Amino acid sequence: MLLSPSGHGPILSFDFPLSRSAALARLAAFLPHAGEAYARHRNEERGQGQHHAVSRLSAALRRRLISEAEVADAVLRMHGGLAAKFIGELYWRTYWKGWLEQHPSIWEDWRAACDRWVEQGLPEGYSAAVEGRTGIDAFDAWARELRETGYLHNWARMQFASIWIFTLRLPWELGAAFTFRHFVDADPASNTLSWRWVAGLHTSGKAYLADAERTRVQTDGRFDPRGLAVTADVPRETCKAELGRIRTPTAPDPHLPSLLLLTPEDLSLETEATLKALDVRRVVACRAHCSGAADLAAVADGLQRGSTHWGVRALWVDDMEAVLAVAQDEGVAQIVTGYAPVGPVADSLAAYREGARIAEHRRAWDVEAWPYCGKGYFALAQHIPALLGSAALESLPA
Numbered sequence: 001m002l003l004s005p006s007g008h009g010p011i012l013s014f015d016f017p018l019s020r021s022a023a024l025a026r027l028a029a030f031l032p033h034a035g036e037a038y039a040r041h042r043n044e045e046r047g048q049g050q051h052h053a054v055s056r057l058s059a060a061l062r063r064r065l066i067s068e069a070e071v072a073d074a075v076l077r078m079h080g081g082l083a084a085k086f087i088g089e090l091y092w093r094t095y096w097k098g099w100l101e102q103h104p105s106i107w108e109d110w111r112a113a114c115d116r117w118v119e120q121g122l123p124e125g126y127s128a129a130v131e132g133r134t135g136i137d138a139f140d141a142w143a144r145e146l147r148e149t150g151y152l153h154n155w156a157r158m159q160f161a162s163i164w165i166f167t168l169r170l171p172w173e174l175g176a177a178f179t180f181r182h183f184v185d186a187d188p189a190s191n192t193l194s195w196r197w198v199a200g201l202h203t204s205g206k207a208y209l210a211d212a213e214r215t216r217v218q219t220d221g222r223f224d225p226r227g228l229a230v231t232a233d234v235p236r237e238t239c240k241a242e243l244g245r246i247r248t249p250t251a252p253d254p255h256l257p258s259l260l261l262l263t264p265e266d267l268s269l270e271t272e273a274t275l276k277a278l279d280v281r282r283v284v285a286c287r288a289h290c291s292g293a294a295d296l297a298a299v300a301d302g303l304q305r306g307s308t309h310w311g312v313r314a315l316w317v318d319d320m321e322a323v324l325a326v327a328q329d330e331g332v333a334q335i336v337t338g339y340a341p342v343g344p345v346a347d348s349l350a351a352y353r354e355g356a357r358i359a360e361h362r363r364a365w366d367v368e369a370w371p372y373c374g375k376g377y378f379a380l381a382q383h384i385p386a387l388l389g390s391a392a393l394e395s396l397p398a
Contacts, residue, residue, distance in 0.1 A: 016059040016184050019301040023060035030055045034086045035079035043155045045219050048145045051153050058185035063298045064266040069365050095380050098373025100189040100342045103241040107342045110192050113173040138215050138223035139163045150184035161198040162210035166229035172199045184294045188343030200234035207232035243374050249360035256333040263289045263345045266338025267302030270309040280310040281330045288319040289345050334359045
């Protein structure tokens with residue numbers, strides 16, 4: 001399907017950390033810049049291949065090749081309170097995850113909207129937008145960069161979404177599908193909810209409007225976008241997302257023989273203390289859970305580490321039916337995997353939770369933070385110092 005949220009674009013020319021060793025090396029290289037330098041320069045967009053003021057760890061964090069807790073701990077040890085801005089940005093990822101867990105209908109509604117657009121036909125201007133032929137220099141360059149590299153600077157992502165919605169007047173759902181398909185760090189929560197935030201749907205009355213002068217400044221004069229919208233015509237939504245409870249998974253029983261299922265949701269389970277001594281008989285990964293070359297590379301790295309840690313064979317299979325067959329052959333009592341937040345992997349596992357004992361390990365980082373993520377970001381931000389046990393951090397502003 002043209003707009004399916006699965007199947008990201010090709011990786012052509014960007015160095016993504018898609019193994020745990022590469023992620024740790026990237027973190028080490030970035031650490032000296034995670035304090036004052038990050039706060040000063042994080043929004044400077046210097047062009048394709050020049051995004052050195054940000055960590056560029058997003059592809060690894062998305063798959064938890066390296067964890068948020070590891071990154072936060074390293075940054076705070078080096079910079080203390082001077083890393084407040086970076087820590088705040090790190091927690092935005094957590095906020096989006098926790099918010100979508102409590103409003104899963106947003107994900108379902110978005111997928112349904114994409115299906116409707118496929119059925120009724122794409123709107124005028126869509127092809128020009130995704131091919132970078134709108135005549136808006138910054139937007140067109142970012143569209144090409146995204147297709148060629150799978151990446152955009154976070155500040156550019158907001159401008160891109162704003163121009164798509166308010167200047168080109170295209171449906172936000174189609175924009176979210178386009179970026180989700182191409183971002184190598186595509187995350188169901190961060191991608192979908194960031195588009196809604198820009199559109200003015202996440203926080204009532206608060207939309208993000210791209211500004212031509214600010215774009216010229218932040219890109220050091222590389223772009224001079226003309227004809228940008230000066231008012232935000234916020235789209236209408238017919239359904240209101242109701243706040244629900246965070247799903248409670250079946251927890252792994254450390255004493256049961258287990259099949260370990262690795263997915264792109266968590267690829268460093270061997271680092272979790274409660275799982276280190278798990279009785280693992282086989283480590284498997286499912287190709288159906290991978291959305292492109294980046295997922296395949298990262299999962300392969302996770303399989304190798306898991307196989308080494310537990311001293312068992314690693315195996316690729318095609319789908320969940322094959323996973324269940326391996327579990328039966330091995331005679332295991334449970335299939336253990338990392339917790340699957342709202343998204344394609346959770347959709348895949350949902351159909352099998354009743355018929356098989358699928359136990360999901362949820363990290364302490366999520367357990368502790370997600371209860372504060374049901375409303376606005378500030379409700380979480382004010383708890384960040386306590387969550388990290390860091391007296392050096394003051395309450396972080398929204």
